[in-house]
Amino acid sequence: MPPTPFTPPAPPETRSRSPFKLAGVFASAVAVALAMTACQPLQALEPAPEREEVTTASLDGKTIVEGGDLVMALSAEPDRLDPTTSSSLYTRYVMQTMCQKLYDIDASGELIPQLATELPEVSEDGLTITIPVRQDAVFADGAEFNAEAVRQTLDRHLNLEGSSRASELGPITSIEATDEYTVEITYETPFAPLTAALADRAGMMLSPQALDAAGENFGDSPVCVGPFKFVDRVPQTSISVERDPLYYDAENVHLDTITYRIITDANIRAANLRSGDVHVADTISPQDIDALIQEDGIGILQVGSLGYQGLTINLGNTDGVGEPVGTIDTPLAQEAAVRMALSMSIDREALVNTVFNSWYQPACSPISPESPFTSELSEACPPFDPEGAVALLEEAGIETPYEIEMQVSNAPDTLRFAQALQAAVSEEGAFSLTIVPVEYSTLLDVQSRGDFEMLQLGWSGRVDPHGNMFNFLSTGGGNNYSGYSVDEVDTLLREAAQATDDDERAELYGQVVEKIQEDNPLIYLYRVRSLTAYTTNIAGVETFADGVVHLSNVAFIENEGAQP
């Protein structure tokens, strides 16, 4: 037994404390605090508070101050401002004020006409779509907006080299302007997701005059029909637009200019909003939102996303996406029971509420409950049953804990979620996750090449479920990173894309979800909430389920804060 160490007597209180001792006390306090926070287990939470959708900061009852320059902080830099080639979601934020679409969505997520005057008329056989368009619209360069301009734009979307829109428009055989204000689109096979596609970038109409002049450089100075027109772009810094006097509804446009400033850091966006340097900021972090809500002079819009975040499990992506599927000889890839066990061992609600302060929503399917195509089947969730998961693994003869390598993006929120997930699924000893943080561009590459066992990435979501499912789950789909290939799912997805009745489509998509939840090539985890903050000296900001912030009708208002 070691001798008891000598303990020096406590110093008399009158003696002055040496700085070293003070430092020691401080260091001990820090160490204890760190140890306590490090050892804190995941706590069971109270149920998440109900989050009401707030899509609009209404102008009703407000006194509008005409004019003013609005600044919006954008969380990422848009790519080229060309609706045909753009693949950045942030480009939609900017284009939305300059380039109106044939259709749009409203606060309830329903499709409504914008540059079209009615929803498309579909022929009996589903092969011919007729779209009437506005007669009072003019492009910002004075060119007339008519059916021929629509034909020319859609033709460019279909045929320009490097177009990102071609696949969204489906198997079109011809586009014709049947009269000055009517367009007729003919299909090889029926294609129901067209209207939703035309409510996104594929529906943005481009000035024929500008297209002739700029050709493939159209994105350097885009010209469309919209409340605002392009002024300039300072790379990495800002994009400016100004009020377009030729716009058909110009009397409802109140601002003189809008400047989109690129501020990528969420903390800095929030700070700029507080200081009044910007009036609107997108993608507020769940870590900042509670504090922002408490502040005077700041309002919040919140709407659930149509997209999802999930775990993609590599079942057969051996030679890269789009290539024929290969064989991966691991229990995770081969046995649905292992994947089912993984899904069952995830308490989505607790995880999401803990990591994202109850701001995001747990998700079990690619169809958002906010979507008009939601159904009982698509809203069903596998049970959280960790003991059942262990039993399932034992039944399958799998040794526990089953080890899985999970690649994730190194963004702080994602990493935090991954660590919580790692802790949660190991609690009953069913799984042991190894987290491999990877920079975002590399993760895209890894995903595409199939160089992963499991990875966590998301999808921003489209209005029509076709855009959220077909490419991800059908054999050979352009985003089928899992290498999932099941005939039954392929057939259901094809039928759903061709059906013209919405209820029938919702039913078919529900059946796909049911099958996916059995096979689990993708384990859906949660849906983000689009959180947009604005200063209360403005009103008229809107954000809908597609996550795009609409600024077209924004105005500065009287007596509510800072000057414009």
Added chain:
Amino acid sequence: MIRYVGTRLWQSALTLILASLVVFIGVRQLPGDPALAMAGEEATPERVEAIREMLGLNESLASQYFTFVGNLLRGDFGESTRTGTPVTELIATTLPVTLWLSAYAIVVAVVVGILFGVIAERFRGRWPEWLANGFALVGLSVPNFWLGILAILYLAVTLGWFPASGYVDVASDPLRGLYYLTLPAIILGTGLAAVIMRQTRASMIETMSTDYVRTARAKGLGRGRVLMRYGLRNSLIVVVTIVGLQLGGLISGAVVTERIFALPGFGKLTLDAVFTRDYPVIQAVVLIITVSYIVINLAVDILYSVVNPKIRVGGAN
């Protein structure tokens, strides 16, 4: 002399060719595919293939390299794959931002560093010295990103003294431009100011204990006058050396500062280009930095040889 300059020029050209090769290959060794980064989440194999074709990434490495060098020789750095903006335009707009920021940060660092250094020497063992030392400790140990966020929160958000972010071109509107750059320059200059303060203090303590200072004091010169005329003047040599040595560090530190304050500078351009695998931009940025190092070294070598003929090739002859 001509032979020496010729040799150095030839060596510099060779270094440049090697650098272009290293940059070209190095960029392509980065994990991640620029076509995929460009296609983003909407990447489908067809779209990625189309982008590869458009960017010429399907060609052999040798062919891509010769195209790259051929374009370089015509002064064409290509276009950003992300925004389609010509790279020369990007550099022309971002480089001045970083140069203004760095220059302003140096001014802040030199003024603050020397002031605190002098105070620390003048009031040795008393509270002003502790204050100055405390400043140096904070300046050296607190990372820029944290200091930057704190500064935004207190000086911009709470007090409203400065804008929280943004940039106004200094050349076209000097007053507003400098006002917008003040907070970033203070943050960027803090670390350097701390180094200058410590060195000034040490150097002045050393100078003030030399015989000639003692003699000057003995002859009746006031302490303040000796401090400024002899102590500080001699310490400035050290300050100039430090500023020269820290210049590179300052420009690389600008990457973080530019990101925090959303300044459209060279550092932010580089960082964004790496994240989005924007090959033309990364290549141009690295090459420009390489060329500036080569040119500076070449100029220094030639100047040395002018000053000291022994350095020239075959100087013994």
